[in-house]
Amino acid sequence: MTLPSVLYHCTCSNAYSATNAPPPAHLPSSSYAFHPLSTLFFCEECDLVRCNRCVAVEVSGYYCPNCLFEVPSASVRAEKNRCARNCFQCPHCSNTLSVVGSDPPPNPNPRAPPNVNSSGDSPFFLFCNYCRWDSVEAGMTFEKPTGLAHQLQKNEDLAPETLEFDRLKDHFEPLLRASLHSSSSPAHPVTSTPMNAITAAANSALNRDIPGLRRKGRGEKHNLKDEWGVYRARIDSANSGVDAEGEVDFLRDCEDVNEIAGLEQRWGSSWAHSIKANDLEPLRVPLHSKQSKRCPECRHILIKPEQKSQSVRYKIKLMAANYLPLIEIMLAQPPAQMPTALQQRTAKGRPGAAQGAGAGASGNVTTVGAGADELGAGLLVSGRTYQFQLAFTNPLYDPIQVRLSVQRAQPTGFTLPTAGTGTSTKPARAPFAISLPTTPFPISAYAEAWEYDDDDEEMFMDDEELEDIIAGREVGAAGGMGALRGGRPGGAGGSEKGNVGVLERKANVTKVGGEVVLGKDALGEIKFNMLVSYTYRSDDPQSNADDGSSAANTNKTGTGEMKTFSFYSVVYLGTVGPRGATR
């Protein structure tokens, strides 16, 4: 069972929809629109979150993961994407191989120290320290311990599959050039751009004469075929290549499974390779690449690693975690004696939910003991009320005001719901109700640990906010929901009213409480979309003043400029198991 989680929305998934709102949480498409905060980027120019799915990726350099040599992109292709120095992979366990010398002749006196040459003796071979495979088994020894790839180059170049591939490349080279040329010419009709070299090649292959099949429609395509010529393979694959009979004999006499090379061991080499484990050959280590990512709209770089392969730092790194507040969710343990009055009070005004809560309360008495175990397993029980805590961490150096709202079933863009509780009204699918604090709550600025004062929980609480909170308390009491508890730690009173509201403020973390009332027929995953908008004082009014983004709207108030940024997140609370399982 997965733990409760919060994922963030990237607007790239609704590029074709009118609003910026994400799909409702219960739809399967929802899982494609939300991402963990740590994987998201933030484009300062567009003032938008960017995910790995929408960024433009480009390679900024190739290197060998073993020797960390930076391979110039010009030679990457010539070296066939593999390290051309001394790096090899073990064909059995894909560990890296080391070059070792041969043993000196055994000393007649076993107790005397062997006269081992520190630089090793010829012939050299490759040795796997992990599974103790060595290249002598595959018949490979070397005169010199350096430049092994070079010594093996001849072998590789003369392999039939390499020759065949080179021939194929030569054959299609003029075609590729021709198609590039034709598609780049402006007079060419746009409709034929999909007709690239690959489709062309596939076409000609499909139109090849197959004995025993009627030659139908060959006339129309005839000119195409003539234009490209017929490719004749170097080797007739039907008659040569794999020695099938020998393999059958080998398999018949085989007694140990380990004598046959596994699929993953053969996968790296050509398909015509022998299936005997003894014939496996070391592979050069495949190169890795460093990538930089750009914003798809404004082409600004979002993340760019340092060029050197040894370095793990970034030149540019615009992570969303540095801009958006981090939201963590915790599901509170239900109290041992769930007060029935509380449930009925919170469910007031919604007949469907009231039934559910009532049923849950009656069933509650028997299943109280099982509550902790179920919660530990991430299982929720229908008909119950659960309290959860959202911890917001502010990464900005300015204090922010956060306002939460639950997305309605019919998303209405970014008009913030103003009154009442965010009740999820998905009639068919979601028989549960979410209550969240509706008044904005503050989070202090991020600062180094020693900069916090002891009494800073009072620092950003001005009179206006206090009034808001009092008002919120009244609204909450009148509506039966959204009761707001005191915003200061230690304000333990009012637990009878539930814990919807600000629970704790400490440094740059503010914890707010919420509540979910599960209906009787709630089943499956309980998750909902939550719109988070936060207001902060912008440092540089010019940079963001003229952006056309709907997600950010600016309003000039007083000296600084207050900016509001909104984003959607999906909150996953848990899974309601089938009813039979909980009884």
Add this chain to the structure above:
Amino acid sequence: MAPIKDKFTIHSKAVVCQDVELKGDITIGSGTIVHPKATIFAIAGPIVIGTGCIIEEAVIIVNRKKEVMRIGDENLFEIGSRVECPSIGDFNTIGTRARVHHTLRMTSYCVIGAGCLVVPAEEESLEEYTVIYGPSAERRIWSGRGKIQELDLRRKHAEYLRDMLPKFNRLREDKGLK
């Protein structure tokens, strides 16, 4: 069960650190190195360790059987491995955090890879030059090429430890007394 009687026979050239837990009848041969925090338990029968072995930190060697557990010469027990084999030959390597159960007997030149769990259901004797590696404890037979170089390296390793360990650790006092 009668309380285990301690009887340690440690060769004067062995290096056994003070912070080592020994229990039962234990014999440690010349040139063997026992790092601090290693545990050697002779619960039922005695344990006899040969010469030139290296037993690293947090290694646990247990003898649960009545008969003598014999460990040969120049074996390497890497950090955190746990060995209960009733007999071990010469020049074996047991990798970091590997576990070998009492149903397995090891001959010589075997390698148990790091983190491997070797739990044969029936009594089994590992063939010489067997290599056990990987998460699913796959087996291979090593050709034995390079073993002289490795033996040389093992001896240098032990020699270095014999020099360096006493400089930074207290050694057991009762060495060579019994």
